Amino acid sequence: QVQLVESGGGLVQAGGSLRLSCAASGRTFSNYAMGWFRQAPGKEREFVAAISWNGGSTYYADSVNGRFTISRGNAKNTVYLQMNSLKPEDTAVYYCARFKRGDGSSWQEQGEYDSWGQGTQVTVSS
Numbered sequence: 001q002v003q004l005v006e007s008g009g010g011l012v013q014a015g016g017s018l019r020l021s022c023a024a025s026g027r028t029f030s031n032y033a034m035g036w037f038r039q040a041p042g043k044e045r046e047f048v049a050a051i052s053w054n055g056g057s058t059y060y061a062d063s064v065n066g067r068f069t070i071s072r073g074n075a076k077n078t079v080y081l082q083m084n085s086l087k088p089e090d091t092a093v094y095y096c097a098r099f100k101r102g103d104g105s106s107w108q109e110q111g112e113y114d115s116w117g118q119g120t121q122v123t124v125s126s
Contacts, residue, residue, distance in 0.1 A: 002026045002115045009120030020081040022096030030074035033099035038092035053102030086124045093119040
């Protein structure tokens, strides 16, 4: 089973930026699409963004489209989430996850992901 470790979270003022990283163990990282989810206090975990196995396709939740950018470096077994123009409502624990396939269509379905990281806290102050 792959291990996923997120980093890069922290406290930032509204309008600021953060870059999250997710490092994966194993030698099959480049075979799989990857995704980011988040969970705010008292709310269900929700889809944020996903990227296909080769980075050729990306997908975003409407709430972050145009502000967040997902990317990956297969040579480094790492997926990134660049978050710009942050808002207080972006405050949440952010999780990376491995999709069960290299590409697909059910990006928002948590059941389509088979490995999850422990999460990293992002707090945006107003």
